[in-house]
Amino acid sequence: MSWIVQQLWLVPALPFLAAGVLALTPRRHRRSAAGLAIGALTASLVLAGGAFAATLGQAGPDGFRAVVNFTWLETGAHAVRLGWVLDPLGAAMLVMVSFVGLLIFIYSVGYMAHDDNFTRFFCFLSLFAGAMLGVVIANSLLLLFICWELVGLASYLLIGFWFQKPEAAAAAKKAFITTRVGDLGLFVGMIWLYSAADTLVFYENGQGCLEQGMVTRLVATTAVAGMTLSTAISLLVLLGAMGKSGQFPLHVWLPDAMEGPTPVSALIHAATMVAAGVFLVARMFPLFAAQPDGATGESPALQAVTWLGAFTAVFAALIAVAQTDIKRILAYSTVSQLGYMFLGLGTGGVAVGMFHLLTHAFFKALLFLGAGSVIHGCHEEQDIRRLGGLRRTMPVTFATYAVGMMALAGVPLLFSGFWSKDEILHAAQGWKPSPWPFYLGVLGAGLTAFYMTRQMIFVFFGPNRTCARTHAAALTPHESPPVMTVPLAFLAICAVVLGFFGTPAWPWLQTYLEARPADLTAFDVSRLFAVGVLGLMVLSTAVVAAGLALGWWLYGRRPITDPAATDALELAQPGLFRLLHGKFHVDELYEATVVRWHAAWATLGELLDRWLWGGVVLLVHGLALGLAWTSRLLDEYVVNGGFDTACRRLVRGGRHMAGLATGKPQSYLRGLAAATAALALLLLWGGCR
Amino acid sequence: MTPLERYLVVAALLFGVGLAGALTRRNAILVLAGIELMLTAANLNVVAFWRHGGHGDATAGVMFVLFIIAVAAAETAVGLALIISIYRHRRTTHLDEVDTLKG
Numbered sequence: 001m002s003w004i005v006q007q008l009w010l011v012p013a014l015p016f017l018a019a020g021v022l023a024l025t026p027r028r029h030r031r032s033a034a035g036l037a038i039g040a041l042t043a044s045l046v047l048a049g050g051a052f053a054a055t056l057g058q059a060g061p062d063g064f065r066a067v068v069n070f071t072w073l074e075t076g077a078h079a080v081r082l083g084w085v086l087d088p089l090g091a092a093m094l095v096m097v098s099f100v101g102l103l104i105f106i107y108s109v110g111y112m113a114h115d116d117n118f119t120r121f122f123c124f125l126s127l128f129a130g131a132m133l134g135v136v137i138a139n140s141l142l143l144l145f146i147c148w149e150l151v152g153l154a155s156y157l158l159i160g161f162w163f164q165k166p167e168a169a170a171a172a173k174k175a176f177i178t179t180r181v182g183d184l185g186l187f188v189g190m191i192w193l194y195s196a197a198d199t200l201v202f203y204e205n206g207q208g209c210l211e212q213g214m215v216t217r218l219v220a221t222t223a224v225a226g227m228t229l230s231t232a233i234s235l236l237v238l239l240g241a242m243g244k245s246g247q248f249p250l251h252v253w254l255p256d257a258m259e260g261p262t263p264v265s266a267l268i269h270a271a272t273m274v275a276a277g278v279f280l281v282a283r284m285f286p287l288f289a290a291q292p293d294g295a296t297g298e299s300p301a302l303q304a305v306t307w308l309g310a311f312t313a314v315f316a317a318l319i320a321v322a323q324t325d326i327k328r329i330l331a332y333s334t335v336s337q338l339g340y341m342f343l344g345l346g347t348g349g350v351a352v353g354m355f356h357l358l359t360h361a362f363f364k365a366l367l368f369l370g371a372g373s374v375i376h377g378c379h380e381e382q383d384i385r386r387l388g389g390l391r392r393t394m395p396v397t398f399a400t401y402a403v404g405m406m407a408l409a410g411v412p413l414l415f416s417g418f419w420s421k422d423e424i425l426h427a428a429q430g431w432k433p434s435p436w437p438f439y440l441g442v443l444g445a446g447l448t449a450f451y452m453t454r455q456m457i458f459v460f461f462g463p464n465r466t467c468a469r470t471h472a473a474a475l476t477p478h479e480s481p482p483v484m485t486v487p488l489a490f491l492a493i494c495a496v497v498l499g500f501f502g503t504p505a506w507p508w509l510q511t512y513l514e515a516r517p518a519d520l521t522a523f524d525v526s527r528l529f530a531v532g533v534l535g536l537m538v539l540s541t542a543v544v545a546a547g548l549a550l551g552w553w554l555y556g557r558r559p560i561t562d563p564a565a566t567d568a569l570e571l572a573q574p575g576l577f578r579l580l581h582g583k584f585h586v587d588e589l590y591e592a593t594v595v596r597w598h599a600a601w602a603t604l605g606e607l608l609d610r611w612l613w614g615g616v617v618l619l620v621h622g623l624a625l626g627l628a629w630t631s632r633l634l635d636e637y638v639v640n641g642g643f644d645t646a647c648r649r650l651v652r653g654g655r656h657m658a659g660l661a662t663g664k665p666q667s668y669l670r671g672l673a674a675a676t677a678a679l680a681l682l683l684l685w686g687g688c689r
Numbered sequence: 690m691t692p693l694e695r696y697l698v699v700a701a702l703l704f705g706v707g708l709a710g711a712l713t714r715r716n717a718i719l720v721l722a723g724i725e726l727m728l729t730a731a732n733l734n735v736v737a738f739w740r741h742g743g744h745g746d747a748t749a750g751v752m753f754v755l756f757i758i759a760v761a762a763a764e765t766a767v768g769l770a771l772i773i774s775i776y777r778h779r780r781t782t783h784l785d786e787v788d789t790l791k792g
């Protein structure tokens with residue numbers, strides 16, 4: 001086994017170490033803090049690159065896979081084993097996470113330049129990077145879960161980074177609690193898996209819980225309601241993935257998470273952490289896909305994944321259409337794209353979902369960082385109605401943002417999003433159980449093109465509406481410094497180039513991830529013109545073009561000059577717009593059901609606490625007080641009284657006795673004389689007798 | 690020879706005078722003098738009993754008395770010294786006023 005596999009733990013350990021050191025660094029060491037965080041992640045990136053290179057050669061029958069396992073905890077006959085694994089899936093994620101992370105770290109140096117808590121920010125970022133890399137290399141569901149929760153913690157800390165803002169604090173809380181609902185499912189699934197398989201290690205020479213023998217065993221067992229055990233566990237794990245990846249109905253936290261600093265939104269809530277749910281499903285794919293012998297079609301768990309993804313993709317895209325906050329539009333777009341990834345996983349397998357995950361990570365990070373650049377340049381203005389005309393004042397941001405927008409919208413041929421989304425649609429088209437996920441996917445693609453066009457027009461075209469609102473000319477937008485624009489340029493290049501690794505003509509990434517036969521790897525343009533592929537490409541191009549055209553027709557024909565003007569869509573469909581603008585009122589629904597139910601229980605608990613337990617406590621309190629009073633009275637009047645009386649008598653006696661001691665010798669002499677006389681009389685009397 | 694009873698009566702009178710002086714006088718010196726008188730009465734008794742006892746030739750009684758006188762003299766000297774010391778401190782020899790030992 002090569003050196004890189006043995007030392008793979010260093011990849012997450014270095015950022016962890018940096019986070020630990022940064023936690024102890026005083027605030028004034030801003031430059032060294034940023035340097036340390038960036039240096040540690042650069043080292044991780046180099047190691048990740050080495051690991052990636054190692055996975056390219058010497059493929060086994062299932063592709064390259066190397067594991068290092070060790071016993072972590074031993075109790076009686078049971079031993080909990082942890083370990084790490086290096087395989088194409090993990091290696092691709094490692095490179096993506098550390099590369100995107102590094103660019104965002106560098107960008108943050110510029111974006112957070114004026115923040116007082118610069119070192120704290122880099123400490124949290126490093127913690128996050130370490131945890132995320134840990135999720136990727138984990139070869140045990142337990143280790144994955146530990147890092148998974150650390151990722152959640154880092155996300156919580158970073159959303160609430162500006163905790164002085166009440167909205168940020170509330171958003172952090174909401175994110176933490178909502179994901180916790182999903183994590184509970186993952187936790188239960190993990191325990192169930194451990195009790196059934198007696199191991200949580202994924203791969204271990206045929207003993208791991210994802211390997212053939214164990215999966216066969218899990219499939220053979222029936223859990224509840226005719227579900228096989230593997231399905232039940234998969235669905236619970238999927239619950240965790242839903243929470244983390246913001247899938248309906250646990251998506252509500254992700255848009256609110258945009259209260260955090262923009263680099264955080266880019267790194268965590270767009271590119272990497274939210275993809276952890278998709279990665280988890282991809283990692284546990286053998287379990288999800290497991291079917292009993294003789295069963296045909298798709299496994300129930302994968303069907304659930306597919307429907308969930310298809311529904312969320314359209315649902316979130318619809319909401320994104322009517323939002324006005326630049327980051328919230330991107331957030332709903334992220335939810336929608338994550339839905340696509342699930343759709344891809346469910347219909348096409350690991351490679352399809354992961355391809356979109358990787359391309360999306362780059363162009364969504366690009367879009368978020370672009371949005372951050374806009375916000376930075378326009379003095380914290382996030383409402384797209386009050387932006388506008390930035391095409392002229394922020395040319396670099398505009399150019400890179402346009403690349404990201406076209407990649408997300410799926411503009412054909414040149415942009416990575418087109419290829420990865422096409423791959424998903426292609427897989428969905430071939431899905432046996434139902435054609436609907438495919439239709440939903442196509443609809444979502446059109447919507448994506450539409451809302452991104454709307455955002456572009458609002459932000460970058462037309463006159464600048466910032467000045468209309470603000471008074472000073474000093475607040476005109478300005479281009480961001482190079483430390484922010486250079487990462488944008490890098491990401492823009494990646495957003496274009498990455499698509500070429502997964503085109504139907506050269507499906508290198510799919511081959512790499514799924515260890516397909518080598519003859520598929522060769523470059524072959526003719527595959528582009530296969531009937532299904534070409535037809536789908538034409539269809540998706542048409543849908544995207546329709547979306548773009550509709551967006552332009554509604555918003556681009558006349559320049560928008562008034563920030564308060566009614567939205568063009570609202571003019572056409574006021575009811576629909578209100579529903580979408582209100583995010584389908586999911587938040588309100590939760591407010592009215594879950595939150596109120598919760599509040600009712602809390603009130604009940606409070607009443608119980610106040611009256612029942614409070615009463616008991618009061619009773620005990622009264623009893624104790626009564627006892628204390630009795631004891632005090634006894635003490636005061638019986639014990640003290642007796643004692644005092646005795647003392648008083650003693651004192652009085654003493655005083656009497658003291659009266660005898662007059663201090664005058666003659667009174668003593670008098671006593672002496674009287675005594676002598678008495679003695680004499682006694683003797684005389686005795687003598688007479 | 691004068692009978693023993695007369696000696697005893699004289700001694701008793703002497704003792705009574707001494708006791709009365711010691712008890713009634715306020716001046717410490719006079720109290721001391723009273724005490725000396727009582728001591729003398731006792732000495733007289735000792736000598737009288739010796740003279741009328743069976744061993745007139747032995748000198749034990751006289752020796753006793755001589756010793757008592759010497760010791761009494763020493764004692765009186767100590768007593769006077771104390772009185773002088775008290776007088777220096779308190780500017781008085783009245784026993785009524787010297788009552789620091791009062792309980």
